[in-house]
Amino acid sequence: MSLLGRIAPQLIALAALVALVSFFFPGFLSISYHDGRLVGPVIDVLKRGAPVALLAIGMTLVIATRGIDLSVGTVMAICGAVAASAIAGGLGVGPALLLALGAGALAGLWNGVLVAVVGIQPFVATLILMTMGRGIAQLITEGRILTFTDAGFAFFGSGMMLGLPVPAWMWLIAGLGTALLMRLSALGLLIEAIGINRRASALSGVNATVLLIAVYVASGLCAALAGIVVTADIRGADANNAGLWLELDAILAVVIGGNSLLGGRFSVTASLLGAMIIQTIDTGVLLAGFPPEYNLVIKAGLVLIILVLQSPRIAAEWRVWRETQRAPPPDRTRTEGGA
Amino acid sequence: MTRRALPLYATIAIFLLAFFLCWLQFPFILSTRVIGNLLTDNAYLGIVAVGMTLVILSGGIDLSVGSVIAFSGVFIAVMLRDTGLHPLAVFALLLAITTGFGAAMGVLIHRLAMPPFIVTLAGMFLARGAAYMLSIQSVPIQHPFYDVLQDAYWLMLGKGRLTLIGVLMLLSVALGMVIAHRTRFGISVYALGGGEQTARLMGVRQGRTIMLVYAYSGLMAGLSGIVFSVYTGSGYSLATVGTELTAIAAVVIGGTLLTGGAGYMFGTLVGVLTMGLIQTYIVFDGSLSSWWTKIVIGVLLLVFILLQKALLRLTRGSFSGEAG
Numbered sequence: 190m191s192l193l194g195r196i197a198p199q200l201i202a203l204a205a206l207v208a209l210v211s212f213f214f215p216g217f218l219s220i221s222y223h224d225g226r227l228v229g230p231v232i233d234v235l236k237r238g239a240p241v242a243l244l245a246i247g248m249t250l251v252i253a254t255r256g257i258d259l260s261v262g263t264v265m266a267i268c269g270a271v272a273a274s275a276i277a278g279g280l281g282v283g284p285a286l287l288l289a290l291g292a293g294a295l296a297g298l299w300n301g302v303l304v305a306v307v308g309i310q311p312f313v314a315t316l317i318l319m320t321m322g323r324g325i326a327q328l329i330t331e332g333r334i335l336t337f338t339d340a341g342f343a344f345f346g347s348g349m350m351l352g353l354p355v356p357a358w359m360w361l362i363a364g365l366g367t368a369l370l371m372r373l374s375a376l377g378l379l380i381e382a383i384g385i386n387r388r389a390s391a392l393s394g395v396n397a398t399v400l401l402i403a404v405y406v407a408s409g410l411c412a413a414l415a416g417i418v419v420t421a422d423i424r425g426a427d428a429n430n431a432g433l434w435l436e437l438d439a440i441l442a443v444v445i446g447g448n449s450l451l452g453g454r455f456s457v458t459a460s461l462l463g464a465m466i467i468q469t470i471d472t473g474v475l476l477a478g479f480p481p482e483y484n485l486v487i488k489a490g491l492v493l494i495i496l497v498l499q500s501p502r503i504a505a506e507w508r509v510w511r512e513t514q515r516a517p518p519p520d521r522t523r524t525e526g527g528a
Numbered sequence: 529m530t531r532r533a534l535p536l537y538a539t540i541a542i543f544l545l546a547f548f549l550c551w552l553q554f555p556f557i558l559s560t561r562v563i564g565n566l567l568t569d570n571a572y573l574g575i576v577a578v579g580m581t582l583v584i585l586s587g588g589i590d591l592s593v594g595s596v597i598a599f600s601g602v603f604i605a606v607m608l609r610d611t612g613l614h615p616l617a618v619f620a621l622l623l624a625i626t627t628g629f630g631a632a633m634g635v636l637i638h639r640l641a642m643p644p645f646i647v648t649l650a651g652m653f654l655a656r657g658a659a660y661m662l663s664i665q666s667v668p669i670q671h672p673f674y675d676v677l678q679d680a681y682w683l684m685l686g687k688g689r690l691t692l693i694g695v696l697m698l699l700s701v702a703l704g705m706v707i708a709h710r711t712r713f714g715i716s717v718y719a720l721g722g723g724e725q726t727a728r729l730m731g732v733r734q735g736r737t738i739m740l741v742y743a744y745s746g747l748m749a750g751l752s753g754i755v756f757s758v759y760t761g762s763g764y765s766l767a768t769v770g771t772e773l774t775a776i777a778a779v780v781i782g783g784t785l786l787t788g789g790a791g792y793m794f795g796t797l798v799g800v801l802t803m804g805l806i807q808t809y810i811v812f813d814g815s816l817s818s819w820w821t822k823i824v825i826g827v828l829l830l831v832f833i834l835l836q837k838a839l840l841r842l843t844r845g846s847f848s849g850e851a852g
Contacts, residue, residue: 257645259773309833312589313786317833320777321826327819434769437591437649450643482664485657492650493636500640 192458199446199462202495206469213477227352230476238468239356240265240415240432242461244439245446246360246367247408249460252443254404255384255452256304256311261412261439263322264296265432268416270329273337273426282341290413296322297409301402319436326428336425346421356418360461363414367407368457377455380404384452442467445495466495534839535783536795539832543802550805554812560688562808564681567694570804572597572756572768574697574797577775577782578704579748581796584779585708586741587721587788588644592633592651593749594771596626598764599659600753605667605763615673623750629655630746634739648742652772659765666764669757677758693755698797700748705793707744717741721788777825778803781832802828 211217220229244261251258268289275285296318303314348355371377382390383397391397415435420426440450445463448455470491474484497503550557567574576593583590600622607618629651637647680692708714716737719727728734757763776786782799784791806824810816 303830307834308837310786313780313829313833316773316777316780317826317829319773320829321823324819324822324826327817328823332817332819437652441646441649444643444646450645482660483657485653485660487657489650489653489657492653496642496646496650497640500642502639502641 192456195447195456196459196462198499199459199466202445202498203462203466203469206466206473206491210469210473210477214473217473217476222352225352226349230472232354232357234465234468234472235357236354237472238464239354239360239418240435241438241442241467242360242464243363243411243415243418244408244435245442245460245464246364246457247404247411248436248439248443249446249448249455249457250367250371250380250404251311251408252440252448252450253380253384253452253455254401255387256401256404257315257440257450258300258405258408259312259315259436260296260300260318260322261408261415262432262434262436263319263326264293264409264412265416265419265435266326266426266428267296267322267329268292268413269420269426269431270326270335270428272342272417272420273335274329276337276339276342277335282339285342286345286417289417290410293409293411293413293416294406295409296412297406298402300409301405304405305398305401323428326426326431330426330428332428334425334427338424343421343424345417346419346423356422359414359418360464363411364457364461371457381453381455384455438467439464441492445492445499447499532790533792535836536792536798538835538839539781539783539795539798539802542832542835543798543805546802546805550809550812554809557808557812560684560686560690562688564684564688564690564694566801566804566808567697568689568691568759569807570800571691571693571697572752572759573771573774573778573803574800575700575755576749576752576771577778577796577800578700578793579745579752580772580775581704581779581782581784581791581793582708582717583644583741583745584776584784584786585721585788585791586717586738587724588637588738588741589648589776589786590630590633590742590745590749591645591648591772592629592655593745593752593775594768594773595652595655595659596629596746596749597753597756597768597771598766599655599662600626600750601757601760601763601767602659602662602667602765603763604754604757605669606662608669608671609667615671615677619754622754623747626746626750626753627743628746630749631739631743633746634742635735637742638735638738644742656765662765663763664765666762668762674758674761678761693758696751696755700751701793701797704748704796708793713737713740718789721790723789774803777829781829783832783836785836 207217217230220227220231248258248261271292272285272289275288300315300318303309303317304311345355350358371380379390379395379400382395383400387397416432419431442463443460444450445466446456446459448460470488471484474487475481479487547557556562576597580590580593603622604615604618607613608615633647633651636642637644640647677692681689684690708717716727716732719730719732720734720737724734756768760767778799779796780786780799781802782791782795782797784795803825806828807821810818810821
């Protein structure tokens, strides 16, 4: 019930967007069933939105601690390069996945230690890895695009399970698991406490340092999953372009999800809806038949509208305005003064 | 001067040390030719970093500048191709547009009470998108006035070329130093970065200052776009992707605190030159791959930040020592 209330703005925005896209492209909501798989634009959105959705899960937790993780896009490239070179080197799918996840966790650990132990601002701390990361990925791939033909690994990018694409399952399961873990245990509460006031939470007995590191490791793991999806999808690791600027989309997804960049209360579900809103815009612009060069301008416009509607100040002014309309004239000055 | 300037001195010392090490290996690096090229090659980055420094000093961030540079290049190229306007008229028009664009973002940041990160991110999409809409292809610039601009240089001793765009960068830094350190507006910016509440109590006009800061950053991004178009002789909508982060890195290496309120404009110039020096070294060496540039710049960022941390702790320690 309370969850529904929390994600209502995102659901309304998504519904409005879907209606808008359907107006230009009537078949947007149609889903058909072929050879054991669901086919349709919506399924495509679920699949293509997977990398940003996966990144948004970890990013939500990081932002809830009043941090930010700019490195996730390059961590994707590193993990993709690690996985591809492991596959190309003759290791099986299992070891390749473990190595990629290990690389992601290591990257997260690096960020977490810089933020929590050394005490560098999250923006700069993760900017370091963001700058270096592509260089590291290129060292791993030796500057080439590493390709492979392993069908088992490609399953994670283009496979199907119970009618849905595997990437869609990955973010759904990871998102649900994280949301449940956060809300059924006290973890979510503790993370919010750190985001609101790290010192106060530490004084009241929360092990803020360990939790902060854990949050960045979680973000690294999510980036590793996203990197695996992208690498498996194109069956190759591209150190230059894998995950390029996806960190910005992930942050945008979290903000569209109504989470404050100043930390505190968060909702993983709302962030995932934010990721789907972004992907619906991307896919919708193409389906509606606009030339691709209009994509960014339309995206910027829609994002701006969503942000204006969500702005705390606009909401407050709107409330004041409504109250002044309702209140009888003599009370007017008092209402304005009170606001 | 004071302890507060220690990060700036550290930055300058590290730059000189790095230059000295490069000189030990390649004596030719200490020539006016190399220094002239260093200024020319990094002119657009230096100019945009000046605007970024002011934004960061105010406690904000501007992610749109890379896209604005690309937009400027495409805008100039398309206007010169399709209309008969003189480049100077196009420049004036462009600077008006980018300044207005920055001011609009500043107004939105203040009015919506949204984080600058998100508003300028939307601005980044918008400017890049506008560049795509003008032209997806690279548009060459052919105009006699551009040939004049490109060939304008002053021959230094030792046959180094001090180009017009290099001089423009140095002038921008000088102007930025005056604005940041010698004007009422600059003081307001520092106050705002130190803390919004305090600034408001001091009587800083918050909305106006924020708008002007982003307008200035837009102006510098537009100027940087002009310089970049002179440097490359074309306009391309996919150019200068990620320049905003390079500029932020240069500002941080230059000793400015990303939380705002502390830093020096001159440090940014040193930061830009340090990053340029790394690239020059890699070119001189010839055997290192280009990806080492990124790794070295990342390591350097880390070193500078750790150094700043240590210095801050040191000064705090001595302050409390004085008090106790």
